[in-house]
Amino acid sequence: MLVQRLGAPSDFDPLLERVRDARIVMIGEATHGNYDYYRLREQLTRRLIAECGFSFVAVEGDWPDCDRVHRSVTAAPGGAADPRVALERFERWPTWMWANAEVARFCSWLRAWNVERPEGARAGFHGLDVYSLWESMQAIFDYLGEEDPGSLEAAQDAYRCFEPYGKRVEEYGMASRFVSARCEEEVVRLLARTREQAAADGPDSFSAWQNAEVVAGAERYYRAMVRGGPESWNIRDTHMADTLDRLLERYGPGGRGVVWAHNTHVGDARATDMAADGMVNVGQLARERHGADEVVLVGFGGYRGTVLAAPRWGSPAEAMVVPPARPGSVEHRLHELMPERAVLVFGGDDQPGWVTGTADHRAIGVVYDPSFESWGNYVPTRLGERYDAFVWCDETTTLHPLPALTTPGEMETYPAGV
Template sequence: MLVQRLGAPSDFDPLLERIRNARIVMIGEATHGTYDYYRLREQLSRRLIAELGFSFVAVEGDWPDCERVHRSVTAAPDGLADPRIALERFERWPTWMWANAEVARFARWLRAWNSERPEDRRAGFHGLDVYSLWESMQAIFDYLGEEDPTSLEAAQEAYRCFEPYGRRLEEYGDNSRFVSARCEEEVVRLLTRTREQAAADGPDRFSAWQNAEVVAGAERYYRAMVGGGVESWNVRDVHMADTLDRLLDLHGPDARGIVWAHNTHVGDARATDMANAGMTNIGQLARERHGTDDVVLVGFGSYRGTTVAAPRWGSPAEATVVPPARPGSVERRLHELMPDRAVLVFGGPDQPGWVTDQLDHRAIGVVYDPSFESWGNYVPTRLGERYDAFVWCDETTALHPLPALAAPGEMETYPAGV
C-alpha cells in the first residue's frame, strides 16, 4: 500500500500511475454534500481528462438534465453558453447534488478545455440515473416529432399508461400488482422502435435511445420498489452500468470514462454486507464486465466536519454537522494514523489489518440525522477489496448549492438517498 499526503493536484501522481491504462475510473463520495469531496474529485478528473485523455464524466444524475450540461460543455450549437445556467435548471430534489458551485466550476473548466479541441475529441458530461421518466418521455416526443412522426403512436401509447398517475409514480408501482402488463409491453415497444431509429450515428439519435432506456428502466424500478427489499436498488444500478457501457460505445473504441457517484454505488458491493443482502452496484458490475485491470474504484471518507443534507425526504437542505466517526470504524482508524489529507493506493503483500479486515465505513445520503450515528450510517467494509484507492480528508466542510428550483424527487433505496 502506498500513502501520499495531499496538498496539491500533483500529489495525485501515484494514483494516476495506478490508473494509467484503465478504461474506467469511478470516483466516489461518502456524502452528497461535502465541498472537499467534490473539489478533490474535480482536481483528479481534470488531470484524467487533460493528461490521460479520458472521454467523458458520467454522474449519478438524470440523463435529460445532464444532457443540457453536456451540450453546454461541448459547445454544441444549441447548448447554453454558460454551463452554470444549465445546472441551475435542475429541478428534481435533491438539486444540490449537481447544482452546486463546485460542479459549476468544473463544467466551466471543461467547456474551456473542449473549446480548444475538435468536436470529435471533446469530453462529455452525462447522467446515468433512472428517475427522469416524464422528462425522458417528453424528450422522446420532441425527437420523434421531428425525426420520425410515424413512431409517435408508440410513444403516445406508453405515455397513456403512466398518465393516470401524474407525477405520483409510486402509485403506478402500487397498482402494477393488480393491472395487466400493458404498460410494460408498451414501454418495451417504445424502446424497440426508438432503438431502431437510433441505429444511425448522431448524438440526437443516441440521446433519444437513452431516454427510451430511462423510461424502460423507470417502469421496472417503480414496479420493483413496491415489493421493497433490494430489487429496486439492483434495477437502478444495473441501469447505470448499462448506460456506462453504452456511453463507452458511443465515444468510440478508445473511449475512457469517469464516473462520479456515492461510495455505495462505486465501491464493490462484494466487499460489504450489501452482498449478503443480494445487492449489486456499478463498481462490482464494472469489474465483472471489464476486468479489474481496466477498472479503478476510488472511495472517499472523513472523520468529522459539515455536509449539506436534509433532515427528511423532500425538505430544504441545510448545512449539518457530521460528528466524529464512531470507535471501531475505518474513519476512526484513519484519524489516528493518517495526515489530514492523503490518498491511499492499495495493493502489495503487506497491507495492514484495517485494510483487509471488515470495519464499519460511514455512508451519508441526502437524508441525514446525526443522532443515528450510534447505530446507522455505516456499511461493514473490507476497504482494500471495496476500492483500489481511497482519498482521506480528516475534516470536511459543506458544499455550496446553486439557487436551483427543487421539485419533489422520487424515493431512493438503501441507504437513505445514495
C-alpha cells in the same frame, strides 16, 4: 499500499500511475454534501481528462438534465454558453447534488478545455440514473416529432399507459401490485423503435435511445420499489452500469469514462454486507464486465466536519454537524494514522490488517440524522477489496448549492438517499 499526502493536484501522481491504463475510473464520495470531496474529485478528474485522455464524465444524475450540461460543456448547438445556466435548471430533489458551485466550476473548466479541441475530441458530461421517466418521455416526443414522426405512435401509446398515474409514477407501481396495470409492452415497443432510429447515428438519436432506456428502466424500477427490498436498488444500479457501457461504446474503442457517484454505488458491493442482502452495484458490475485491470474504484472518507443534507426526504437542505467517527470504524483508524489529507493506493503484499479486515465505513445520504451515528450510517467494509484507492479528508465542510428550483422527488430510494 502507498500513502501520499495531499496538498496540490500534483499529489495525485501515484493514483494516476495506477489508473493510466484503465478504461473506467469511478470516483466516489462518502456524502453528497461535502465541498472537500467534490473539490478533490474535480482536481483528479481534470487530470484524467487533460493528461490521460478520458472521454467523458458520467454522474449519478438524470439523463435529460445532464444532457443540457453536456451540450453546454461541448459547445453543441443550442447549448448554454455558461454551464451554470444548465445546472440551475436541475429541478429534481435533491438539486444540490449537481446544482452546486463545485460542479459549476468543473463544468466551466471542461467547456474551456473542450472549445480548444475538435468536436470529436471533446469530453462529455452524462447522467446515469433512472428516475426521469416524464422528462425522458418529453425528450423522446421532441426528438421523434422532428426526426421520425412515424414512431410517434409508439411514444404516444407509452405516454397514455403512464398518464393515469400523473407525475407520481410510484402510484403506477402501487397499482401494478393489485391489477395488471403494466406498461411493459408499450415501453418495449417504444424502446425498439428508438433503438432502431439510433442506428442512423448522431448524438441526437443516441440521446433519444438513452431516454427510451430510462423509460424502460423506470417502469421496472417503480414496480419493484413499492415491493421493498433490494430489487429496486439492483434495477437502478444495473441501469447505470448498462448506460455506462452504452457510453463507452458510443465513444468508440478508445473511449474511457470517469464515473461520479456515492461510495455505495462505486465501491464493490461484494466487499460489504450488501452482498449478503442480495445487492449489487455499479462498481461490482463494472469489474465483472470489464475486468479488474480495466476498472479503478476510488472511495472517499472523512472523520468529522459539516455536511449539506436534509433531515427528512423532500425537505430543504441544511448544514449539519458530522460528529467524529465512532471508535473501530475505518474513519476513526485513518484519523489516528493519516495526515489531514491523503490518498491511499491499495495493492501489493504489505497491506495492513485494517485494510484487509472488516470495519465499519461511514456512508451519509441526502437524508441525514447525526443522532443515528451510534448505530446507523455505517457499512461493514473490507476497504482494500471494496476500492483500489481511497481519498482521505480528516475534516470536511459543506457544499455550496446554486439557486436551483426544486420539485418533489420520488419515494425514498433504497437504501436511503444514496
